[in-house]
Amino acid sequence: MDNHSKQQIYTKLHKHLKDLPWYVEEYINYKKRKLSAASLLNYVHDYKIFFNWLVTGNYYSGELKNLPLELLESLTVQETEQFLTFLQYELHNKEVTMNRKLSGLKSLFNYLQNIAETRDLQPYLKRNVMAKLEFNDIKESMETTANKMEGKILLGDEYEQFRQFIAYDYGKLYKDNKKLVNFHLRNRERDTALISLILGSGLRLSEVVNLNVDDIDHSKFTARVIRKGNKEQYVYFSKQAMDDLTEYLQIRSKRYDIEKTNKALFVAAAMGPKGTPRRLTARAIEKLVEKYANAFGKPSVSVHKLRHSFATRYHNEINDVPKLRRQLGHSSIQTTMIYTHINNEDLKNAVDKMDMPRFDE
Structure with missing residues (x-):
């Protein structure tokens, strides 16, 4: 990907981040060295879906960017399972897409619990509900596994x-x-x-x-x-x-x-x-x-x-x-x-x- 294309993606990324809580932007900045711009943008899209769901589901009534960490810490397993149900039956996501979105959320919550820390050296989250959710069990064909691998290895020249x-x-x-x-x-x-x-x-x-x-x-x-x-x-x-x-x-x-x-x-x-x-x-x-x-x-x-x-x-x-x-x-x-x-x-x-x-x- 050329620099111009990367810059366009980063522009979109920062635009979306303005609508999301500060800790999401902090997490994305933490991941910039490890993930491509396109992957980060996908993460942010998925996070907006989750946070909007919290609003429409009456778990939170304020602006997205002000959604507190305390709410994330208080979510139950049953409530977060309802989000997966929403993805499956309302957005008609396939199991592999649901797994991708859940993976992004698990990564965010893991950062908030196990990596980020306050000035007094306390984790942002003491309880991580996403760690309790399981991925859909998907048996991939060899073709699917091979196609995934193809974009991540050295080919040709x-x-x-x-x-x-x-x-x-x-x-x-x-x-x-x-x-x-x-x-x-x-x-x-x-x-x-x-x-x-x-x-x-x-x-x-x-x-x-x-x-x-x-x-x-x-x-x-x-x-x-x-x-x-x-x-x-x-x-x-x-x-x-x-x-x-x-x-x-x-x-x-x-x-x-x-x-x-x-x-x-x-x-x-x-x-x-x-x-x-x-x-x-x-x-x-x-x-x-x-x-x-x-x-x-x-x-x-x-x-x-x-x-x-x-x-x-x-x-x-x-x-x-x-x-x-x-x-x-x-x-x-x-x-x-x-x-x-x-x-x-x-x-x-x-x-x-x-x-x-x-x-x-």
């Missing part, structure tokens, strides 16, 4: 563009911020290798975290991992990932001042004068990916979505579900079958095939 962005363009984007540029220059080989490995193998987050230097076979392009069920497996990865890993390993010891006894493949710099380099944690890797995804303009991309991106590209270019199942470490082939339902013309028409070696049975 984005695959290599994201890698290039981490290796080079992130620093250019923030060239006026010396602190960010220096941090990127210090870690770009590590970050590129890490992302490239996931994109070139489909490894899980926990598997990447636990990798040691000795787990990498430079001649066979494999990584030794412990999969679910404590099963050892050698997982193939792409030549590009090997190239990026090699570049990182050339600077790893000196750049991060690592002792020979530290075997962790991906490490973080020492913290403080007496600190020592340590293995990158799962949360650190999640934040790393989140940082680059937001700057890249695709905030939906996460570590797990990188795994999905690999699986989607592998299936489209190699089309062998049993081998993909083994590569991903799925216990059931039904889990792997979802990637057969993601249809993307950019991938089908890609000129350059993946450089990953085909697997032998």
